[in-house]
Amino acid sequence: MRYLPLTDADRAEMLKVVGEGSVEALFHDVPAAARLAGPVDLPAHLGELEVEQALSRLAARNRPAGAGPFFCGAGAYRHHVPASVDHIIQRSEFLTSYTPYQPEIAQGTLQVLFEFQTQVAQLTGLPVANASMYDGSTACAEAVMMAARITKRSKAILSGGLHPHYAEATWTLAHSAGVTTERLAPAPDAEAAVIGAIDRDTACVVVQTPNVFGTVTDVAAIAEAAHAAGALLVVVTTEAVAFGLLKSPGEMGADIAVGEGQSIGNALNFGGPYVGLFACREAHVRQMPGRLCGETVDADGRRGFVLTLSTREQHIRREKATSNICTNSGLCALAFSIHMTLLGQAGLKRLAEINHARARRLDAALAAVPGVRCITPRFFNEFAVRLPTPAAPLADALVQRGIVAGVPYARLDPEAGLDDVLLVCATETTSSDDIAAFAAALAQELS
Amino acid sequence: MRFSKEHEWVEVSGEVAAVGVTAYAAGQLGDVVFVELPELGKTVKAGEPLAVVESVKAASDVYAPVSGEVVEVNAGLPDAPETVNASPERDGWMVKLRLANPAEAEGLMDRAAYEQFLSTL
Amino acid sequence: MNMLNVGRVTRSELAADAPSEAHGIVHDEPLIFELGGWEKTGVDLPDPELDAGDLAGLLRQAPIGLPGLSEPETLRHYVRLSQKNHAIDLAMYPLGSCTMKHNPRLNEKIARLPGFADLHPMQPVSTVQGALAVMDLLAHWLKTLTGLPAVALSPKAGAHGELCGLLAIRAAHEARGDARRKVLVPSSAHGTNPATAALAGYQVEEIAQTPNGRVDLADLAAKLGPEAAAVMVTNPNTCGLFERDVLEIARLTHEAGAYFYCDGANFNAIVGRVRPGDLGVDAMHINLHKTFSTPHGGGGPGAGPVVLSQALAPYAPTPWVVSGAAGFDLVEERRGEAASAFGRLCAFHGQMGMYVRALTYMMSHGADGLRQVADDAVLSANYVKARLSEAMTAAFPDGPCMHEALFDDRWLEGTGVTTLDIAKALIDQGFHPMTMYFPLVVHGAMLIEPTETEPKREIDRFCDALLDLAAAAKAGETAKFKGAPFKAPLRRLDETAAARKPRLRWTP
Structure with missing residues (x-):
């Protein structure tokens, strides 16, 4: 077996030092009835070539996004990732190291985290960001738990524009810990509806901009209403490229900003691994979940970085920790940080402008198709269209024409009665030809 | 000054008692990096958590050695947690409690008894 | 005769009594915020063709405050940082409970x-x-x-x-x-x-x-x-x-x-x-x-x-x-x-x-290979336990361990050297330290997990290094420990200062 360096001679010699006659004897604490006599019923080992062939066959049964016109967004976005990003994250020192428990020999990872935290803080317009969460949806759920700890209240109001998976993941985490969630009716342009639902038990309101229908909202008035009631404002962003163009959550009064960072540096990966962004105001940093990297000096007075404020975390506070999280999304955060470094603020702004422009072209093309209507009033790079027919079968039919048309809203939220709504997205990877092909195929399918 | 087995000290002055952690406890904690103090007006019973002291690798509850209402906290500590190490039994005081039951403090150890107790650890 | 290179020194003229502590060139690498340019970018993007006028009132007014780097500068920054990390691909990484084994490419x-x-x-x-x-x-x-x-x-x-x-x-x-x-x-x-x-x-x-x-x-x-x-x-x-x-x-x-x-x-x-x-x-x-x-x-x-x-x-x-x-x-x-x-x-x-x-x-391992994984992981841990027990105190000496060997710090009693010191001194030997102070139930715990992908030669090198350190500790050579590591990119870091006045981001 190519990954196992011990030879039979090594094993024999080692057993002698251990003082046992066989490896079997080392398992004698296992109840005899539970010891397997031989291998389980699975195939035997394979060479590299055979494994590659078998898995390549499975890969070939998928239709990659890049294989033709493609318009899915809704929380995961196809962007171009510069080649150098993937090269760097595959370096042994980043790929095969672990959590920087020994800072003297982990300054590479630690400095990256410090830079990542600063980048996220700048993008979200808030003073502090952590070293990342699993993904945007779990970051959203943790933000609600954090707001409940800070306010000592136990209810969260979720807007109807919040990604339905985020709402469900938040409910799942919160309700078992005694925090209730009230999700408002899904609607393309209803973030401000949360204001009417705020009461004295409200720990936080959770709004999303751009929301799952693509609508961009200035949430400043929501922040004001929340704060007047002693509640916090959590702002969710699933498309990180939007930070390049739109007002930041912090600028609009958010107390906690969470988001999905996949768009920067990370492939679609069929949904994961992704990288959760989490930022907050300075006053709340000790209630924050997740790892934090901080600056300090070494014994010779040189600048260095360490994991810090660890007493919030499970390995020290155990059942009183702010979260049970024991990891961050290290390598995905590295990819995010490298790509962001390549972009810089100038590149990110330009990238965001291109995304927005492509989406406007898509809007214009689809609006020309009879019976199709955009229902998103203000959008960044994705929007919702109402169709004269249910969206899911239509999307399936368009696959036959070589088009991956977008995400039927009902797939995310089947009970909402929005079966005729299709969520579409355009990025810098979407060409004019793609848009024209989509509009033509849609027109044919509907006629 | 009176001492608890949980290494808190209490010094009664009239109906108010100052509370902190002992020099022994401060030594065991290592460098204190953060002190979390209760809100004014909070009432605690003896033995309940009153404050939290944190070092880099530990977070420890400070228990109320006596029952009472929090009437003052050492506002300088959050910005200068090192005071707990430098002067644990004087400048590093944490909370002043208005005693619910002044007799409670009498039930705690005096210094000699506390030092005797430490020698058994 | 070409005289261009005649007389060049081709051996060290330094006296051997001043041994170097250096282990390679480590660059003092600034933060991207100290390196980058506000208008600089490492990507070439086309003209957007349309403006974002339709989003008036929703647009960011001030720049984000994130510098950019060209591609060569970016590569250099991250490659320099990478060289400050230990990695499985470099040497044994015996972090107990973490299972740091080979990652097949x-x-x-x-x-x-x-x-x-x-x-x-x-x-x-x-x-x-x-x-x-x-x-x-x-x-x-x-x-x-x-x-x-x-x-x-x-x-x-x-x-x-x-x-x-x-x-x-x-x-x-x-x-x-x-x-x-x-x-x-x-x-x-x-x-x-x-x-x-x-x-x-x-x-x-x-x-x-x-x-x-x-x-x-x-x-x-x-x-x-x-x-x-x-x-x-x-x-x-x-x-x-x-x-x-x-x-x-x-x-x-x-x-x-x-x-x-x-x-x-x-x-x-x-x-x-x-x-x-x-x-x-x-x-x-x-x-x-x-x-x-x-x-x-x-x-x-x-x-x-x-x-x-x-x-x-x-x-x-x-x-x-x-x-x-x-x-x-x-x-x-x-x-x-x-x-x-x-x-x-x-x-x-x-x-x-x-x-x-x-x-x-x-699929690479198959049912047979996965069984061998367990066998070799357990054998290697027991081998480490047996070899190190010569000088160190196993927390549970009776009977075999499974995939990791746990030691306490009784063997360090009276030496003035702690588990932390041993860990830091191991860094100078080129290894990542074992997990220290976990589990909490064992005093001064050192938890060593070699995994099945370490060759015997490397496990021996690790045991030899640790046994040498044990001998040094017992011989009173505390200077070797208290200042360690000496050869890492940085010396011990001040975690107290980091926690007392947290600086969690770069600021201008």
Whole structure:
């Protein structure tokens, strides 16, 4: 077996030092009835070539996004990732190291985290960001738990524009810990509806901009209403490229900003691994979940970085920790940080402008198709269209024409009665030809 | 000054008692990096958590050695947690409690008894 | 005759009495915020052609405040930083409980095939049949290896898997109208166990440990009762020992109407040799980054699928893969046949990139190779334990350990050298230190996990280094320890200052 360096001679010699006659004897604490006599019923080992062939066959049964016109967004976005990003994250020192428990020999990872935290803080317009969460949806759920700890209240109001998976993941985490969630009716342009639902038990309101229908909202008035009631404002962003163009959550009064960072540096990966962004105001940093990297000096007075404020975390506070999280999304955060470094603020702004422009072209093309209507009033790079027919079968039919048309809203939220709504997205990877092909195929399918 | 087995000290002055952690406890904690103090007006019973002291690798509850209402906290500590190490039994005081039951403090150890107790650890 | 190079010095003229401490050139690398230009960028992008006038009032007014770097500067920055990291590919990385083993590069190659990496999670299922087949196949391997009938793939890390298991347990109790309040956790458990139990809404009660490093059955029996929802036991446990009374633990737990949650962090010690389902386990998470070698990546991303018994299977979270006449499909919503699912743990379908890597690893090893993985991991740990016991004190000297060897600090008594000092001095020998001060139940703990992918030569080199340090400590050479490390990119860092006045971001 190519990954196992011990030879039979090594094993024999080692057993002698251990003082046992066989490896079997080392398992004698296992109840005899539970010891397997031989291998389980699975195939035997394979060479590299055979494994590659078998898995390549499975890969070939998928239709990659890049294989033709493609318009899915809704929380995961196809962007171009510069080649150098993937090269760097595959370096042994980043790929095969672990959590920087020994800072003297982990300054590479630690400095990256410090830079990542600063980048996220700048993008979200808030003073502090952590070293990342699993993904945007779990970051959203943790933000609600954090707001409940800070306010000592136990209810969260979720807007109807919040990604339905985020709402469900938040409910799942919160309700078992005694925090209730009230999700408002899904609607393309209803973030401000949360204001009417705020009461004295409200720990936080959770709004999303751009929301799952693509609508961009200035949430400043929501922040004001929340704060007047002693509640916090959590702002969710699933498309990180939007930070390049739109007002930041912090600028609009958010107390906690969470988001999905996949768009920067990370492939679609069929949904994961992704990288959760989490930022907050300075006053709340000790209630924050997740790892934090901080600056300090070494014994010779040189600048260095360490994991810090660890007493919030499970390995020290155990059942009183702010979260049970024991990891961050290290390598995905590295990819995010490298790509962001390549972009810089100038590149990110330009990238965001291109995304927005492509989406406007898509809007214009689809609006020309009879019976199709955009229902998103203000959008960044994705929007919702109402169709004269249910969206899911239509999307399936368009696959036959070589088009991956977008995400039927009902797939995310089947009970909402929005079966005729299709969520579409355009990025810098979407060409004019793609848009024209989509509009033509849609027109044919509907006629 | 009176001492608890949980290494808190209490010094009664009239109906108010100052509370902190002992020099022994401060030594065991290592460098204190953060002190979390209760809100004014909070009432605690003896033995309940009153404050939290944190070092880099530990977070420890400070228990109320006596029952009472929090009437003052050492506002300088959050910005200068090192005071707990430098002067644990004087400048590093944490909370002043208005005693619910002044007799409670009498039930705690005096210094000699506390030092005797430490020698058994 | 060409005289250009005549007379050049071709050997060191330095006296040997001034040995260098240097171990390579380490660049003092600034932060990107100190290097970059506000208008600089390392990407070339076309003209947007349209402006964003339609979003007036919603646009950012001031620049973000993020510098950019050109591509060559970017490469140099990150490559220089990378050289400040220790890595498995450089030398042994014996962090107990973390399982730092070789990461096969085939796994990386397969995960990057466009057919896997360039797939959107919400594409029509007809376009992702191969991806769903991977999930189905991974589920089959995990179920077969653990002897349990169901698996929830979506948890994104071990701790997330623990939450998944406990929420399934909670849902199962609640479905019977039997709400319970407590979860029992041994004192030696990972911190995630009590933290997860609290997050799932339970009170945590600690179970004592016996002097031989195992769960105290009498204490367990006394604390089980109508309020106990679950017992969380790591097996092999965090002391590196197999819970030899595991069948009795399961029996007592079930008798009390509670469920047996096994923390599967150490499954790598028994994979292919023991099926947790045969031990009475109801739920167990599997850290794909440990047992199945998806890369640790400087601290993530992980993946923590949870295998479930028949009793808990109906409560598994959405989504999951089903297969029918038309091929594979996804169950994504809590309704119909999935009505009893306890909820959803994350957006989409979990860590697909990690599924592909883990499956690649499993297929490479096969049933026979995975069994050998457990054998070699356990043999290597026992070899380390035997060799080091010459000078160090094993915490539990009697009987074999499993995949990791645990030492305490009794052997350092009177030397003035601590576990921390030993760890830092090991850095100067070119190794990553072992896990220190965990588990909490052993004083000055040093937990060493060599894994099955270390060659014997490297294990010997590590043991030799540690034995040399032990001799130095006992000989009173404290200077070698107190200032260590000397050869790392940085000396010991001031963690007190970092925590007292946190600086968590760059500021101008």
